[in-house]
Amino acid sequence: MGNFIKALLHRDQQAQNLRVSEELTFSGNFNVHPSDPPSKKHARLGPWLATGICGNDITSSCLYVAAIATAYAGVYAPFVLLLVAGLLYIYRNIYAEVCGALPLNGGAYNALLNTTTKFKASVAACLTFLSYLATACISSNTAIEYLGTLFPQSIPVLPLTIALLGVFAFLAIMGISESAKVALAIFLFHLSTLGLFILLGIVFLFGDMSIALENWKIPQAHGFLPTIYLGFSAALLGISGFESSANYIEEQEEGVFPITLRNMWVAVTILNPIIAMIAIGTLPIDTIITHKKFMLASAGLSISGQWLKTLISIDAFLVLSGAVLTAYVGSSGLVGRMALDRCLPQFLLKKNRRGSQHYIILTFFFLCASILYLTKGDLLALGGVYTISFLGVMSLFAIGNALLKIRRARLPREHRAKWIAIATALTATIVGIAGNIQLKSENIRYFMLYFIPTVSIVFIMLNRHNILRMFLHIVLDLTKGLTGVDGIKQKINSWILSLESQRIIFFTKGDDAANLNRAMLYVKDNEITNRITVIHLYQDRDHIPKMLKSDLRTIDKLYPEMDIELVLLKGGFTPEKVDEISKKYNIPKNYMFLGAPSVKFAYPLADLGGVRLII
Numbered sequence: 001m002g003n004f005i006k007a008l009l010h011r012d013q014q015a016q017n018l019r020v021s022e023e024l025t026f027s028g029n030f031n032v033h034p035s036d037p038p039s040k041k042h043a044r045l046g047p048w049l050a051t052g053i054c055g056n057d058i059t060s061s062c063l064y065v066a067a068i069a070t071a072y073a074g075v076y077a078p079f080v081l082l083l084v085a086g087l088l089y090i091y092r093n094i095y096a097e098v099c100g101a102l103p104l105n106g107g108a109y110n111a112l113l114n115t116t117t118k119f120k121a122s123v124a125a126c127l128t129f130l131s132y133l134a135t136a137c138i139s140s141n142t143a144i145e146y147l148g149t150l151f152p153q154s155i156p157v158l159p160l161t162i163a164l165l166g167v168f169a170f171l172a173i174m175g176i177s178e179s180a181k182v183a184l185a186i187f188l189f190h191l192s193t194l195g196l197f198i199l200l201g202i203v204f205l206f207g208d209m210s211i212a213l214e215n216w217k218i219p220q221a222h223g224f225l226p227t228i229y230l231g232f233s234a235a236l237l238g239i240s241g242f243e244s245s246a247n248y249i250e251e252q253e254e255g256v257f258p259i260t261l262r263n264m265w266v267a268v269t270i271l272n273p274i275i276a277m278i279a280i281g282t283l284p285i286d287t288i289i290t291h292k293k294f295m296l297a298s299a300g301l302s303i304s305g306q307w308l309k310t311l312i313s314i315d316a317f318l319v320l321s322g323a324v325l326t327a328y329v330g331s332s333g334l335v336g337r338m339a340l341d342r343c344l345p346q347f348l349l350k351k352n353r354r355g356s357q358h359y360i361i362l363t364f365f366f367l368c369a370s371i372l373y374l375t376k377g378d379l380l381a382l383g384g385v386y387t388i389s390f391l392g393v394m395s396l397f398a399i400g401n402a403l404l405k406i407r408r409a410r411l412p413r414e415h416r417a418k419w420i421a422i423a424t425a426l427t428a429t430i431v432g433i434a435g436n437i438q439l440k441s442e443n444i445r446y447f448m449l450y451f452i453p454t455v456s457i458v459f460i461m462l463n464r465h466n467i468l469r470m471f472l473h474i475v476l477d478l479t480k481g482l483t484g485v486d487g488i489k490q491k492i493n494s495w496i497l498s499l500e501s502q503r504i505i506f507f508t509k510g511d512d513a514a515n516l517n518r519a520m521l522y523v524k525d526n527e528i529t530n531r532i533t534v535i536h537l538y539q540d541r542d543h544i545p546k547m548l549k550s551d552l553r554t555i556d557k558l559y560p561e562m563d564i565e566l567v568l569l570k571g572g573f574t575p576e577k578v579d580e581i582s583k584k585y586n587i588p589k590n591y592m593f594l595g596a597p598s599v600k601f602a603y604p605l606a607d608l609g610g611v612r613l614i615i
Contacts, residue, residue, distance in 0.1 A: 052184030056322030057241030073231025233435025384443030
């Protein structure tokens with residue numbers, strides 16, 4: 001930093017000694033030819049279709065969360081489920097602010113990517129991906145087990161589970177619009193079934209309160225506060241899936257995302273406590289705990305007989321299948337964004353004619369199938385992974401919101417969460433993580449068994465150029481004096497050059513030397529490249545910042561390993577101009593950076609198509 005300051009003190013003298021030539025500007029025509037086809041915009045999801053996808057995930061928890069909460073909180077289960085709904089209400093504003101300011105796929109990954117380093121953001125992405133992986137495996141397996149209750153003889157659970165995963169992989173490959181229609185149909189059937197269950201359950205309670213009264217007489221094993229603490233921690237499973245909508249926000253129409261958050265909150269606030277209340281009034285607590293996996297079906301049998309149990313089993317099969325679809329859609333948005341940012345292999349980005357990224361979907365399917373095969377359908381380990389992963393994602397969203405307020409204060413957004421809300425939400429989810437580890441200490445061990453390899457893969461991808469350089473040095477040392485190995489050396493070197501040849505664009509509107517230096521440091525520390533193009537868009541040549549060229553010459557001397565180029569381009573900073581530059585020079589928009597725009601900026605950040613904020 002001292003060298004940088006000294007260099008700045010002499011920048012005027014440098015500017016006099018250096019000749020600024022036309023080579024500092026790109027040559028070429030920046031106008032789009034009339035023959036260039038307009039960008040195709042895919043149909044986006046409205047409120048119902050968008051809610052159908054994430055709604056299946058979060059409301060599928062209604063099938064088991066009441067039983068889990070009752071196992072630890074007893075008759076206080078409805079109360080702890082209301083506490084969880086209150087926490088979710090707080091998170092509504094947190095998610096709305098973060099995704100309103102940064103409306104791009106990726107959820108917590110996207111929030112941290114634009115407020116901190118790429119590796120830290122990738123940790124959030126790994127947690128989210130593990131959550132989806134566990135969701136798909138557990139939901140598909142449980143769906144088939146529910147289906148098995150409809151047949152007198154046992155069915156082959158593992159092969160049918162993998163087959164179910166394959167069916168929904170096919171639906172996801174067909175495209176998100178088709179998937180959303182299936183998800184909405186399942187969601188509406190699920191709500192209708194639960195509505196009928198609640199109606200018949202209330203009628204049953206008015207006719208016979210004896211079971212409820214007996215359950216109230218059962219003493220609690222712990223004191224009131226420990227019971228509430230453990231019950232709350234266990235009941236947090238009831239909001240798993242709330243993070244899903246943020247991972248396909250780009251596929252939603254403008255203004256739809258906050259509606260999906262509201263709809264999910266209303267659903268779990270109404271359904272979970274009432275279902276728990278009905279279960280406690282219709283089944284002995286011992287029965288609820290013993291039959292917790294199929295508690296809702298058992299309660300249906302007690303309330304209205306076999307027909308209601310059968311209906312609930314069919315509904316459970318369908319909605320859990322819908323949660324599998326949510327996992328495919330959410331993971332596709334997340335992994336696609338990570339691949340764009342070169343955190344994962346580029347082949348994953350290839351799309352079919354329906355616009356879906358089939359390699360991501362197929363990879364996700366094979367990962368799920370292999371886990372099921374290796375565990376032989378015993379998903380106890382994934383249950384712990386699931387709990388810690390999604391609570392970790394929720395916590396990182398709160399942290400991302402705090403960083404957004406501190407580091408991106410000027411970024412426009414419609415919703416703003418209060419600091420007390422962020423602190424409360426973060427504290428509650430951390431308490432929930434600690435509680436779940438206390439409930440099952442092996443959860444943290446199972447979680448680390450999956451988390452460490454996942455993070456390791458991303459770490460290798462982010463540092464693959466350094467790994468290749470180290471490998472090249474080792475090869476050079478080991479092959480001194482040997483012949484016939486030049487081809488290997490050239491191949492490794494060509495890989496390194498290929499990785500570092502990706503050009504990065506930084507848009508600057510001024511000649512603030514400190515900002516320019518911060519941009520260079522961010523790119524140097526977070527991106528695999530040595531080529532940076534600084535673009536300044538101007539309307540009047542007389543308004544070009546006077547010190548911009550000399551500052552960049554100074555910075556170019558400070559970073560000799562970087563190829564820094566300045567582009568002075570006439571025009572306004574608009575989404576159309578960003579799209580134009582991206583097409584003409586074949587640079588993806590997520591490799592275009594800028595400082596946070598002010599509240600006066602005329603366009604939503606989403607319209608820039610993934611341009612990242614680094615200052």
